[in-house]
Amino acid sequence: MVTPRSDSANRLRPTPRPAQPGEEREPGPSVPHAPGARSTEAIITPPGEVELATRRLSVYYDGTPAVRDVSVVIPNQRAIAFIGPSGCGKSTLLRCFNRMNDLLPGARVAGQVLFHDQDLYAPGVDAVEVRRRIGMVFQKPNPFPKTIYDNVAFGPRINGYRGSLDELVEHSLRQAALWNEVKDRLHDSALTLSGGQQQRLCIARALAVEPEVLLMDEPASALDPIATQKIEDLIYELKQRYTVVIVTHNMQQAARVSDYTAFLYLGELVEYGPTQSLFTNPVEERTEAYITGRFG
Numbered sequence: 001m002v003t004p005r006s007d008s009a010n011r012l013r014p015t016p017r018p019a020q021p022g023e024e025r026e027p028g029p030s031v032p033h034a035p036g037a038r039s040t041e042a043i044i045t046p047p048g049e050v051e052l053a054t055r056r057l058s059v060y061y062d063g064t065p066a067v068r069d070v071s072v073v074i075p076n077q078r079a080i081a082f083i084g085p086s087g088c089g090k091s092t093l094l095r096c097f098n099r100m101n102d103l104l105p106g107a108r109v110a111g112q113v114l115f116h117d118q119d120l121y122a123p124g125v126d127a128v129e130v131r132r133r134i135g136m137v138f139q140k141p142n143p144f145p146k147t148i149y150d151n152v153a154f155g156p157r158i159n160g161y162r163g164s165l166d167e168l169v170e171h172s173l174r175q176a177a178l179w180n181e182v183k184d185r186l187h188d189s190a191l192t193l194s195g196g197q198q199q200r201l202c203i204a205r206a207l208a209v210e211p212e213v214l215l216m217d218e219p220a221s222a223l224d225p226i227a228t229q230k231i232e233d234l235i236y237e238l239k240q241r242y243t244v245v246i247v248t249h250n251m252q253q254a255a256r257v258s259d260y261t262a263f264l265y266l267g268e269l270v271e272y273g274p275t276q277s278l279f280t281n282p283v284e285e286r287t288e289a290y291i292t293g294r295f296g
Helices: 090-096 127-133 148-158 165-175 195-207 225-238 251-257 275-280 285-291
Strands: 050-061 064-075 079-083 107-115 134-137 213-217 243-247 260-265 268-274
Touching: 050 090, 050 243, 064 090, 064 243, 064 260, 064 268, 079 090, 079 251, 090 213, 090 243, 090 260, 127 134, 134 195, 148 165, 148 195, 165 195, 195 213, 195 225, 225 243, 225 251, 251 275, 260 275, 260 285, 268 275, 268 285, 275 285
Parallel strands: 079 243, 079 260, 134 213, 213 243
Antiparallel strands: 050 064, 050 107, 260 268
């Protein structure tokens, strides 16, 4: 049997630190923006258990702000979509949740990123353990130049998994809706798979280390419509067991797969709420302008 995910919270051992204020926000001059303070109704706190949250999070690349003073709450076992025009900071925000920005020269993070109320950027937090518990799938499929089997087994092996690798590989491929397509060719190169199959293999590889959250950075943008539909169906299934956060340029996709949607513009969180409400009755004028195609 596959060993259930373990509670390794004690390995993070974070110590909360005070949030640091970001730079002052400036609205984009070319987009409608109502005068005065932004409506508090534009950003909601979803009900239920909180999986992830940010508090006044700002991210800078060589001193230039990419994300400005963002506070957002991500609920457990839901699908959340980040939308917005290119360069709005949605992928930068996504990478903060598993500290991928640490790998970029010149990147600096201010504020807090919380995982079950633990600050992921506190001193002493193990970034590798953070990335095990908060997995990520990238825009372009990136299977290792290994067999299908070894791609899925790679993470568990280096983490010292002691159960049955055969069972774990099958379980992970089934979760990624790929098992029936590859069960007779597990020892073929992963590079022989189609683009959509490679992306689902990358999802299986991420699931094999038993994460609690799955981050997806435009996972279907390079795929054909049939492969895209399979990824969307998979997201719907995965959110029954995991928290899924997806970045997408495709607003129809966000409407189909997500429970909550966040709209970002110029690094600022403009609006965040239930997906159906945001697309049919947005609070902010800038949100309405974007989803109706007036800019972006």
